[in-house]
Amino acid sequence: MPPLPGFSDNPFRTRDDVLLAATSLLSALEPHKSPCGARIKLPTATGTGFDEISAQLEGYARPLWVVADLLSMNSESPSDAQSHAKLDLKSWICGLEAGVDPGSDSYWGELGDCDQRMVEMEPIAYALLTAPEIFFPSEQSKQQRLITWLRSINEHELPPSNWRWFRVLVNLALVRTCGVLYDEVKSIMDLDLALLDSFYLGGGWSSDGLWAKDKKQADYYSGSFAIQYAQLAYVRFAKEIDPERVERYISEARVFSETFWRYFDADGAAIPFGRSLTYRFAFAAFWSAAVTAEVSFDTYLEELGLVKGLILRHLRWWAQKTDIFNSDGTLNIGYTYPNMYMSEDYNSPQSVYWSLKTFSILALPAGHLFWTCEELPHPLATQSLSLVQEDNASPLERIEVVEPAMQIICSRKEHHFLLSAGQFTKKTHKAREAKYSKLAYSSAFAFSVPTGPSLAQSAPDSTLSVSEDDGETWRARWEPLEARIQRMKISFEMNGKGLTEDSPALISAWQPWRSSGLKIETTLVPSLERWPGWHFRIHKVTGSTMQAVQCIDAGFAISSQSRKGGNLPVLSTTWSLNTGSEAEETDELAGEGFWQEEAACLVISDAGASGICDLTDRFKQSLPGRQRTHNRSSKGSILKPDANTNLIAQRTLIPTIQHDFMEMRTRENGEDVNIEEAACFVTGVFAVAASAKLSPEEIRRMWRDKPMFSMERYR
Known part of the structure; x- marks a missing residue:
């Protein structure tokens, strides 16, 4: 497969490098947007266990892990806006309005129990929390349609797994951004959070669902893909309403970091284990979430340059894998090359953009210490191997x-x-x-x-x-x-x-x-x-x-x-x-x-x-x-x-x-x-x-x- 300019040739040393990579990944999606921006369908014919509308909703929602930060940057930094001026980022604003409008041809549809739409609500909630002035519409009728669609998640069953974080963050966005009273959603948030907290195994790790006789899973969903990432988003946006739990999640993130860094080799490669490995460079998303939540670490990662190195080396490792792209520059299903044998029943062509979670590090402005500090080598890179x-x-x-x-x-x-x-x-x-x-x-x-x-x-x-x-x-x-x-x-x-x-x-x-x-x-x-x-x-x-x-x-x-x-x-x-x-x-x-x-x-x-x-x-x-x-x-x-x-x-x-x-x-x-x-x-x-x-x-x-x-x- 051909390399993607801006990603495959990227040195991943500076903020501008990371911004260029994000822009390159998003640019490849431009030809595949629906007219109103509410859906994205890549030119690949494979299907999933869920419906096609949900699959195309994935294409819209998952890029929001970085689009929300890019749009927020536009309003704060003209130079940042210029760096990705060729991107039609406003299509995500229009797409949100159309996707929740039952009268639109691009309406995302009503929710059912354990519905894939619930998963895609999480990056939408992230966008509302990160850039509320951009994504929350000014017109009251549009506001109400958005609130109605998001609140419908409270009327349906969710599996007892990391999915409960989707509902927690949706309700948090409803409260912080959409004007819903906290008391109206607090009871269901409390139930979900209590269940999620029961997954805790110790050492900062949570299982994906209860560690039980028929299921013992502690994989990347425990960290970057879902639970730790969501906990750190909660740390960023729930300080006022739940300070005690926020402090506990900060403590858990610190303890988790003490072992999680070891899953990354000195050359940036992570150890693949568990499911959803087509999310690729989302392996490093925990580190991005921790830094944007201003969580500092102790022991091996006390210096911020060490965390910077973990993220950038990982991205550099993936930059060498040019077969992860289709001929049009979009990401394919697979790991280091296209591979449907390792894919999941829930992997649509658009699913792979969950990988953009790592790019949420772009929420940090250019003057932040993360970008100005020196990148440091892997903690074990210079260790002696003497007996x-x-x-x-x-x-x-x-x-x-x-x-x-x-x-x-x-x-x-x-x-x-x-x-x-x-x-x-x-x-x-x-x-x-x-x-x-x-x-x-x-x-x-x-x-x-x-x-x-x-x-x-x-x-x-x-x-x-x-x-x-x-x-x-x-x-x-x-x-x-x-x-x-x-x-x-x-x-x-x-x-x-x-x-x-x-x-x-x-x-x-x-x-x-x-x-x-x-x-x-x-x-x-x-x-x-x-x-x-x-x-x-x-x-x-x-x-x-x-x-x-x-x-x-x-x-x-x-x-x-x-x-x-x-x-x-x-x-x-x-x-x-x-x-x-x-x-x-x-x-x-x-x-x-x-x-x-x-x-x-x-x-x-x-x-x-x-x-x-x-x-x-x-x-x-x-x-x-x-x-x-x-x-x-x-x-x-x-x-x-x-x-x-x-x-x-x-x-x-x-x-x-x-x-x-x-x-x-x-x-x-x-x-x-x-x-x-x-x-x-x-x-x-x-x-x-x-x-x-x-x-x-x-x-x-x-x-x-x-x-x-x-x-x-x-x-």
């Missing part, structure tokens, strides 16, 4: 446990990713297993979504897949049970000395089939400084009465393209795991390709390196309980999944280890009897991002240094 035993630095300085989300963020130089154990939803979001229940998610390698039921179509990167019918059907990990965080003492040898390291671990279980007693408990151990590029999984299989089970443990999906654009070569399979061999030395000259053998496989491409290794035999002494390993055969293989399954790379390879358990039941007196012993296998997952700028020789050296340590639970 803890040598310099007494914290062994967890690049590892952070995010307990509310049941995740561990790993921010090593080699690779920025998270481990996840406790999230899932029974709501039928497309690819829900992939979006919430994989074992790892990466800012460099993202994750993959399925296109169909076969193994290659399921694209099972960074997860465990199980089959009970000799590979005819597969179940990917989902609905984790008994998720918890555990401290581990890791013991290993280095240079002839016995060393120990403290590490967190995530433990959870999973039952692939309710009709079977099969249960798999997985312990996830993050990367250790002793073995850069590696993290670890210990799987314990118990309770099955089946004759045979196959398990596939998979690493990160990685681009299968060579630096010249062709396919990666298949290189020697006769190389040693631990020492260089003549065949491997020959392969060194290639610098890229993929290798596979009995218990390991590795891919090196333009995206970095991704590998996996069966480490069970190296960990036998530290595995708990009586272990049955005689009935297990294991094989490393490179899986070629369907094209366009990965969010970042269109063509990928996935390194995997397949374990075949040949006897998963026993018989006594002619009857099947459950096996009480556990069958364990241990996996080492290896990954190095291209951004680490390591040579193939360095990567190969790290790969050959296979981990071996013992592990003991405590605390």
Whole structure:
């Protein structure tokens, strides 16, 4: 896809740069506006689970996240107005009047229960709160039509999720801007706010709906996409009517920031996780909302230049992804390229403009400290990676446990990713297993979504897949049970000395089939400084009465393209795991390709390196309980999944280890009897991002240094 001038070539250093990018994004929408401005329909024929009028309302409403601030700037700064003079911003004013007028051909329609129109009311409310003198009409009849349409949200059911914030902000706009008495809407606001506050998990995090048996979600809706962003809007506009809650939300934002910054790599990339990832650079919207609400941070982000860096680096990362645009300059559905496999049932062509929430930072005038201060590097960008035993630095300085989300963020130089154990939803979001229940998610390698039921179509990167019918059907990990965080003492040898390291671990279980007693408990151990590029999984299989089970443990999906654009070569399979061999030395000259053998496989491409290794035999002494390993055969293989399954790379390879358990039941007196012993296998997952700028020789050296340590639970 062609780049978008003003965005794709944007250095994102100054306020003028950000303003130019916003103007470029909005300019692409101009040809697609309805005559009165109330609807925008991009020239893409895909549909949604809701009606077409609502989809075109999305096109009108979602740009308001930045249009409202641009219009407000016009009245305050003639120079700002000149910078986007070619934009017809007044069409959004006319569009609001027409959209709420039942007599207009562009009327947005009456609301029903759980109606998509409710979602689009939030940016309309934001516009009324941000620029009331511009968006609230002067004529009484027009005022009344707007009030009537907005108030109708109070007459209908909303799901018990982040949607309740839409109604809170609509009612806040009715009170602050439209002249509705607070007492008339206070009771419903109080009920909604009480429900929203009940989602709080601690550490600044809220789940999207109650954290319950059928739904455990704490993703970007907890922060930038919805809840934290809305709370910070409430901080800006509800100080007078609800000062106590405003202070609490400020405190929650500060605590949230202490872990949320770790989801962004030093190069600006965020770790994709959860749903609605087509909202792209809205990942950084929390930071914009916090700065515009004048919320200051402590600890790692005390200086405003650090927050500035998080926002601008993220925008610069997206500026490099030119395939996010259609040929007319509008945004497409997808992540780094057009992709309907990862889209949601509620993604219309216009939905993607939720991404403009990050541009609300333009509400700050040119003289604000945010724009005048120096952009500072990522908090971990200059940190030393020296081993803890040598310099007494914290062994967890690049590892952070995010307990509310049941995740561990790993921010090593080699690779920025998270481990996840406790999230899932029974709501039928497309690819829900992939979006919430994989074992790892990466800012460099993202994750993959399925296109169909076969193994290659399921694209099972960074997860465990199980089959009970000799590979005819597969179940990917989902609905984790008994998720918890555990401290581990890791013991290993280095240079002839016995060393120990403290590490967190995530433990959870999973039952692939309710009709079977099969249960798999997985312990996830993050990367250790002793073995850069590696993290670890210990799987314990118990309770099955089946004759045979196959398990596939998979690493990160990685681009299968060579630096010249062709396919990666298949290189020697006769190389040693631990020492260089003549065949491997020959392969060194290639610098890229993929290798596979009995218990390991590795891919090196333009995206970095991704590998996996069966480490069970190296960990036998530290595995708990009586272990049955005689009935297990294991094989490393490179899986070629369907094209366009990965969010970042269109063509990928996935390194995997397949374990075949040949006897998963026993018989006594002619009857099947459950096996009480556990069958364990241990996996080492290896990954190095291209951004680490390591040579193939360095990567190969790290790969050959296979981990071996013992592990003991405590605390």
